[in-house]
Amino acid sequence: MTVSPLAWILTVAAILALLVFDYVFHVRTAHVPTTREAAGWSALYVGIALLFGVGTLVLGGSSMGSEYFAGYITEKALSVDNLFVFLIIMGSFRVPRENQQKVLLVGIVISLVFRTAFILLGSALINQFAWVFYLFGLALLVTAGNMFRPQTEESHSAQNIIVRFARRLFPTTDGYDGDRLFTRLDGRRVMTPMLLVMVAIGGTDLMFALDSIPAIFGLTQNVFVVFSATAFSLLGLRQLYFLLDGLLDRLIYLSYGLAAILAFIGTKLILHALHENNLPFVNDGEPIKVVEISTGLSLVVILVVLLITIFGSLFSTRGRTQTAMANVRRDATAYLDAEYTDDPAERERIYRRLLDSRDHIIALGPKAKQIVKNEPELLELCARASASHEASAAATGTPHRH
Template sequence: MDVPTWIWVLTAVGIVALLAFDFIFHVRKAHVPTLREAAIWSALYVGIAVVFGLGVLLLGGGTMGSEYFAGYITEKALSVDNLFVFLIIMSSFMVPRESQQKVLLFGIAFALVARTGFIFLGGALINSFAWVFYLFGLILLLTAGSMVKPESQQSHESENIVVRIARKLFHTSERYDGDRFFTVIDGKRAMTPMLLVMVAIGGTDIMFALDSIPAIFGLTQNVYLVFTATAFSLLGLRQLYFLIDGLLDRLIFLSYGLAIILAFIGVKLVLHALHENNVPFINDGEPVTVVEVSTGLSLSVIVVVLLVTVLASLFSKRGRAQNAISNARRHANAYLDAEYTADPAERERIFRALLEERDQIDRLGPKYRQMVRDERALRELLERAVASHDAAVARGEADRFGPTKIIDRD
């Protein structure tokens, strides 16, 4: 499908307009989005992506349409996996709930710019050097192998090298000043954690691109389809974060499903590289007769693997237990942090959630209670949160809290 320049321009303008609309009408005024708001806008962005895909199917044919949807679904799944890391980074920096939308939108915009650069670079390399398919295939196979290894929160450091350099070179503040990037402390201009967390998000976005771009080039080499599938998978990611925030830790098998998909695409890329081979030391530089994987089969494998892994995660008792434990610790820390949110309704929501999660932990059997890391410290943390709430209610000031900032890192 040869795409005219005017369609490229129109598409780029449309995507920028959607980002601008998101900022002006949702993010500029700091607030905590409701579940209804997040659900409506998430569905709207998915609907836009589907309608665009139907247009590609109608105008470009079945192959192009299948390639777009395969790329979109894969990139969307990888984006959901990226939300785990965003959650860890924002929890580490204790980003106020009202400001998290701005951080996420920055991450999406930065990712879109960075990945666009990678897409055009990847397209140019593929058109010039057939051996790049070998390289992309190897990257995906290595990535798939790394995804099946157990990961801890420490494996996704929020204090990446750029953040550490920024802290050493610039005067930084330990406290937020609304959503400002800079503040004044003792008459000196200081960088707030808001700017640092955006640097951390931007740094991880570049790392994500190194996995996602080879993956989608394994499904289609049409640069326009690669760009649009990637862009539409990122749009709506902010709303999706708030929609599935409490379920992220429950998707315990998602990484295994993504590993299978990336390994599958990696093998497909290697087979395609063999079919197009011009590397001198492989079959004397001649193409190798191999079976190539069709786009239809690729789309089917991606959809089936994602359905199986997501459903298995949602119905898993281990997943429910892990979700309750992780969310209880996170919600208790957030509740005890006086700067986390100024919205009384949001603070009450957090408190009700941690009570429900505490009850879920109490109901865990011996097998799943072993998943609680340092159970005594978690119990003490939950008790402090409950005591803080009871004291506030007793004072008749449930929407006001003292200046002490208590953060438990256990």
């Protein structure tokens, strides 16, 4: 259906207002969000997205409403998977905890710009060339196949081409100067790693957009629904990052679930392409009568697959153990890094989580311990962090846990 210009203006204005609100009231002053703060604001943004979906359902009809919810859920799930890569990037750049909110918000804005551009381009191509559905479908099938390969921290790198080019073009400091993008060193204006990490996340998100936009076009070709579902899936991503901190590594089957969803949508796109076929070398340019997958069925499949993979991950021994391993490595490294955070409560939080993860690894049975890699190295990191914590506790006269 045709969406009025007023609906477009109000939707874009609401999204921009939420981004400005996020910056002014949460990000401008550097701080580490508490779990309660992250949970409250995450719930609010999800609630806003759901209310928008209800409005779409009421004003646009059941078809448009179901397309929005299917697109929103798919894009949200893909965004959560992307958070793992953002975590790796910020860890490799040693971004101070207080400044990670600003990096994420800038990443969200860059994501929104990239995705809007791809949405407009994709819509123009689809309207002009029906065979584009074949390309989108094949792209999703290839992406799904790649996602079935195990993804680890070593399989991602923050030092992408854009970052390496920026380092060569501009002199860069080794350390941060608050949240400044540029600073002065020996009288010269130089770039800080803060700008580089924003560039790294923006460049990485460009690759994410190449997957997510064909996926949502496989569910709906309504540009308004594609844009709004994509935008609302990105809003609140910053808060979700801090809420899921420590749990991202536990979602070990999420990538497999997303691969299955992308393969399903890719198949749906190819079936639609066959139904709209006009390629002369396929069935003499005539449409092929095939069964098309409805949006309602797509929504059910997406929800079922996500629920199975998420709960399967949360109750998996492998998932809990992998989370403990990742937490030990990251938390010990962060605790031993004096520049990671100036917040005593945050340092205590990551230290407590480090000890809980260490205890989990130590308590594993012989069979489960086979999952753990480099156990002596992990326990040595814990010992160093414990020694540092004991020295700090002795200096301040506070009790400590061994």
